[in-house]
Amino acid sequence: MCPNTLYIPELREMLATGDDAGLQDFCTAVHPAAVADFTDMLRTEEAWQVLRHTDPQTRAEIFSFYDLPKQVELLENLASKDAAQLVGELSPDDRVDLLEEIDPLVVADFLPLIPESIRRNIFHLQRYPEDTAGSMMTTEFARLEETTTVKNAISSIASQAENLETVYYLYVVDRQDRLSGVLSARDLVSSIGRPDAVIGDLMDTHVISVDADEDTEEVAEQVAKYDLLAIPVVDQQHRMLGIITHDDVIDFLREQAVEETQRLGGVAPLDDSYLRASIPRLTWNRGLWLIILFIGALLTAFALEQYKDGPLTTAWLVLFIPLIISSGGNSGSQSATLIISALSAGHIKPSDWARIIARELIQGIVLGLVLGLIGYLAALWLGPDDSAHLIHALTVPITVLLVVIAGTLMGAMLPLIFERIGWDPALMSTPFIAGIIDVVGIVIYMTVAILLISGTA
Amino acid sequence: MCPNTLYIPELREMLATGDDAGLQDFCTAVHPAAVADFTDMLRTEEAWQVLRHTDPQTRAEIFSFYDLPKQVELLENLASKDAAQLVGELSPDDRVDLLEEIDPLVVADFLPLIPESIRRNIFHLQRYPEDTAGSMMTTEFARLEETTTVKNAISSIASQAENLETVYYLYVVDRQDRLSGVLSARDLVSSIGRPDAVIGDLMDTHVISVDADEDTEEVAEQVAKYDLLAIPVVDQQHRMLGIITHDDVIDFLREQAVEETQRLGGVAPLDDSYLRASIPRLTWNRGLWLIILFIGALLTAFALEQYKDGPLTTAWLVLFIPLIISSGGNSGSQSATLIISALSAGHIKPSDWARIIARELIQGIVLGLVLGLIGYLAALWLGPDDSAHLIHALTVPITVLLVVIAGTLMGAMLPLIFERIGWDPALMSTPFIAGIIDVVGIVIYMTVAILLISGTA
Numbered sequence: 001m002c003p004n005t006l007y008i009p010e011l012r013e014m015l016a017t018g019d020d021a022g023l024q025d026f027c028t029a030v031h032p033a034a035v036a037d038f039t040d041m042l043r044t045e046e047a048w049q050v051l052r053h054t055d056p057q058t059r060a061e062i063f064s065f066y067d068l069p070k071q072v073e074l075l076e077n078l079a080s081k082d083a084a085q086l087v088g089e090l091s092p093d094d095r096v097d098l099l100e101e102i103d104p105l106v107v108a109d110f111l112p113l114i115p116e117s118i119r120r121n122i123f124h125l126q127r128y129p130e131d132t133a134g135s136m137m138t139t140e141f142a143r144l145e146e147t148t149t150v151k152n153a154i155s156s157i158a159s160q161a162e163n164l165e166t167v168y169y170l171y172v173v174d175r176q177d178r179l180s181g182v183l184s185a186r187d188l189v190s191s192i193g194r195p196d197a198v199i200g201d202l203m204d205t206h207v208i209s210v211d212a213d214e215d216t217e218e219v220a221e222q223v224a225k226y227d228l229l230a231i232p233v234v235d236q237q238h239r240m241l242g243i244i245t246h247d248d249v250i251d252f253l254r255e256q257a258v259e260e261t262q263r264l265g266g267v268a269p270l271d272d273s274y275l276r277a278s279i280p281r282l283t284w285n286r287g288l289w290l291i292i293l294f295i296g297a298l299l300t301a302f303a304l305e306q307y308k309d310g311p312l313t314t315a316w317l318v319l320f321i322p323l324i325i326s327s328g329g330n331s332g333s334q335s336a337t338l339i340i341s342a343l344s345a346g347h348i349k350p351s352d353w354a355r356i357i358a359r360e361l362i363q364g365i366v367l368g369l370v371l372g373l374i375g376y377l378a379a380l381w382l383g384p385d386d387s388a389h390l391i392h393a394l395t396v397p398i399t400v401l402l403v404v405i406a407g408t409l410m411g412a413m414l415p416l417i418f419e420r421i422g423w424d425p426a427l428m429s430t431p432f433i434a435g436i437i438d439v440v441g442i443v444i445y446m447t448v449a450i451l452l453i454s455g456t457a
Numbered sequence: 458m459c460p461n462t463l464y465i466p467e468l469r470e471m472l473a474t475g476d477d478a479g480l481q482d483f484c485t486a487v488h489p490a491a492v493a494d495f496t497d498m499l500r501t502e503e504a505w506q507v508l509r510h511t512d513p514q515t516r517a518e519i520f521s522f523y524d525l526p527k528q529v530e531l532l533e534n535l536a537s538k539d540a541a542q543l544v545g546e547l548s549p550d551d552r553v554d555l556l557e558e559i560d561p562l563v564v565a566d567f568l569p570l571i572p573e574s575i576r577r578n579i580f581h582l583q584r585y586p587e588d589t590a591g592s593m594m595t596t597e598f599a600r601l602e603e604t605t606t607v608k609n610a611i612s613s614i615a616s617q618a619e620n621l622e623t624v625y626y627l628y629v630v631d632r633q634d635r636l637s638g639v640l641s642a643r644d645l646v647s648s649i650g651r652p653d654a655v656i657g658d659l660m661d662t663h664v665i666s667v668d669a670d671e672d673t674e675e676v677a678e679q680v681a682k683y684d685l686l687a688i689p690v691v692d693q694q695h696r697m698l699g700i701i702t703h704d705d706v707i708d709f710l711r712e713q714a715v716e717e718t719q720r721l722g723g724v725a726p727l728d729d730s731y732l733r734a735s736i737p738r739l740t741w742n743r744g745l746w747l748i749i750l751f752i753g754a755l756l757t758a759f760a761l762e763q764y765k766d767g768p769l770t771t772a773w774l775v776l777f778i779p780l781i782i783s784s785g786g787n788s789g790s791q792s793a794t795l796i797i798s799a800l801s802a803g804h805i806k807p808s809d810w811a812r813i814i815a816r817e818l819i820q821g822i823v824l825g826l827v828l829g830l831i832g833y834l835a836a837l838w839l840g841p842d843d844s845a846h847l848i849h850a851l852t853v854p855i856t857v858l859l860v861v862i863a864g865t866l867m868g869a870m871l872p873l874i875f876e877r878i879g880w881d882p883a884l885m886s887t888p889f890i891a892g893i894i895d896v897v898g899i900v901i902y903m904t905v906a907i908l909l910i911s912g913t914a
Contacts, residue, residue, distance in 0.1 A: 029663070030663065031663055031665065031683060033682050033683050033684075065682075154646065154649060155649065155650075157646055158646050158647050158648075158649050158650070167642075167643045167646070168625050168642070168643075168686070185624075185625070185642055185643075185646065186624050186625075186642075189611065189614055189615050189624070189642065189646070190615050192611060192612065192615050193615070206486070206487065206488055208488065220707075220711075223707065224704070224707045224708060224711055225490050225522075226488060226490050227490075227704035227707075228704075229625070229686065229703065246686065246703045246704075246707070247681070247684035247685075247703075249707060250677075250680065250681045250703070250706060250707060250710065251681060253707065253710040253711060253714065254677075254681055254710060254802065256714070257710065257713070257714035257717065257798075257801075257802075258798045258799075258801075258802050260714065260718065261717065261718060261721060261794055261797070261798040262794055262795065262798055264718060264721065264722065264794070265721065265790055265791055265793070265794025265795070265798075265887055266787060266790060266791050266794070267791050267794055267795060270795075273799060273802065273804035273805075274795055274796070274798075274799035274804050274805055274813075275799075275804060275805055275809065275812065275816075276804075279816055279819050279820060282795075282816070282820055283819075283820045283823050283824060286788075286791045286795075286820070286824065287823070287824055287827065289787075289791070290784075290787055290788060290791065290824055290828065291827065291828065291831070293783065293787050294780070294783075294784060294787075294828045294831060294832075295831065297779065297780045297783040297784065298780060298831075298832075298835050300779035300780055300783075301776040301777055301779070301780050301835060301839055302839070304775065304776045304779070305776055305839055308772055308776070312772060312775055313772070315765055315769060315770070318761065318769055318775050318778075319758040319761045319762055319765070320758055321775075321778055321779060322754065322757035322758070322761070322778060322779070322782050322895055322899065323751070323754045323755060323757055323758050325779050325782070325783075326750065326751075326754040326757075326782075326888075326891075326892065326895060327747075327751060327754065329786075329888075329891075330723060330746075330747055330750050330751075330888045331743075331747060333722055333723060333887075333888055334722055334723050334724050334743045334746070334747065334888075336722070337718055337719055337721070337722025337723070337724055338719065338722070338724060338727075338731055338739075338743075339731070340718070341714075341715045341718040341719055341722075341731075342715075342730060342731035342732075344714075344715075345711065345714075345715050345730065347730035347731050347732060347733075348730075348731055348732055352732065355732065356731075359736055359739070362736050362740075363736060363739060363740045363743070366740050366744070367740060367743065367744055367747055370744065370748065371747065371748065371751045374748070374751060374752065374755075375751070375755075378755050378758060382758055382759070382762055430722055430790075430887070431783075431786075431787045431790055431791075434783075434786075435783065438779055438783060442779065
């Protein structure tokens, strides 16, 4: 979300002159998301002054469109009474996410002012660990009983509609709250000609649902696969706990894409957007990886040292060290990228490893031969001027071929191994894979050089 | 989607024994997405034999859950009459996407058998270029007039519901088809107590819409920002052309995440999933980049050659070449990753460049100093054994500091420059940025070495 400063002067003017009617009009005429945009760059007290000019429900809706750091800042500066009212109006899932970020002392102040039923709901939702379906769900959904008629269902939904995040799926539960079926609002509306038909006869009993402790990625996959607007979350007794709506899935996918890119690029994912993240936080999130990679890269210096009195005394061999290293690193990064993205999209499984090795091996050979040919020409140009130069220069293409094959195989296998032992394959950043292949590349290069050059000396 | 082989033997058995009732039951009792899963691994004729046992509408729905290559294979092997019927039942947006992939000779065969209105719709949608809102929309949506009453609206929607992808937003258009408002099905159902109220009084006139030639990324951003189920697509006269539904946005986000990861990892995005892509296609999509990167990396050899008779004769300096290069590459990749992902999430704009430079510069200095310190210790350990070794070994930390700063600044600036001149910043893969910084790193290293070592000699 890019904050918009367009209306800032007008809003400040209205606040200064006490133009309550104008502010009320502003808060209601524009979409809540747009109000959030326009007030995002106001100071905290100013933003709250503007938001005061609307009813608590709209206020909470506008508030929910701010990003998390802004929400925290606003809430921590409110009087306990206002904070309690605002938090009470938020949707259950957003509420819990927000409370986790708030200073516990502030929470302790306003929590007692929140109605008990909501407080209980908060404690209930807080039990679900992050990255599970339970932590993503809202507990407000439209429920019906099997024996209800179409006519009664419509008026029941009409009365529930105000307070629900979505009324497009109506969940049918029994006395024990067990999920027995689902009916779309569309099917209900289509059945309006049969007001006395019973919901149990109309509902679809093949309900796609997820367990509360299911992974959030699996939730996104199910919602995408079945084109759902919302997915019900159940416990082990198949009792209905809540629903996860399409907009939370869309937000999750967008956040996840950024996080996965950052992880692959060797940056620990940021909670904030780039410009909001503090510089120490940014530095730390990259520094950690960068130091690990640097210490790993030090191995290349120690590896090279072993050859200080051998191939390294041959100046032209030194010229190609960066080239060899980057060939291995690049082909390894490519394979890792392909495998990690295929794993996260669900296109491959670790059990496909044999097919993957075969495919990567073929690619590695073809690519290694092509690059090796270019490398050979360069080695002839820059390379040895001794009598066996045609043979000595072969050191470069042979090494390139071997390094590219090693790169593709290791780049593909390391993420699969991670996935297999239950770690997130995206933790394996591509710079990390490139770093491992760097050391392997140097050992291969120096070994080939010793064999070829001393073999023909 | 992972194809499921669980039911394959049963389905083959039912086909062999001509168990029509069993097959009909299978096609209707299970969710269409699940039927697609279970039949995905059948041979083309077998899958079609199974799908025959259901009505044309359900058949098209099941078919739409196959992935694109499977759809192409199936359709190209159908009799023209069957193909025309199937294509006629698909949703307008899916239909056009599919036809683009089909052998034109096959299309020419069945196209005349499709009803004229659908054929016109196809030609109409084909006009919109890929990656625009127009290419993503479906032309089927629920429409109402301002003067309709709630009672008539409900029965009108009930009769339209069967053929529409979504009835959750009802779009209000005037005689010229211009979009004047929107009403959610939820608001309509809530108003059921006032059957004679007029839609024009209930509708929301602040409709969030997109132009047909708007970028698909902008569509996803609007849908995410306003938590929409569907977004209307309009032409320049604000006439309603179609809608883009939430499920297409979810699919787009999932595909885009994979493509962006591939691009950043230096692989031209694949149309197919990893295992479905042919090996020559895979090799080509990476080979292109790998060859460009390799030729770029050759510059490092030519750059080093300039120093063949200078610092390169100092063996210990050579040991640190890979370390220097990878420090620059890694810090550059990190910055590029942060900036590219922030750009694509809409968190920053090219006009923020001054703030970004300042932030990257601070990070570069801090990180460079930390890594430089580690590098200095390593250089003292592995480094010069001359009398001025404390000073000569400074070559490593000074270079690391400069290279990390250069890496962060270039890694951040290159994607911003790309964005500014209108190219996709993700085209700038992180290996490409690392490649540029490699050459810069060598020049810095050798220059610092000459200055420090000859300065104290």
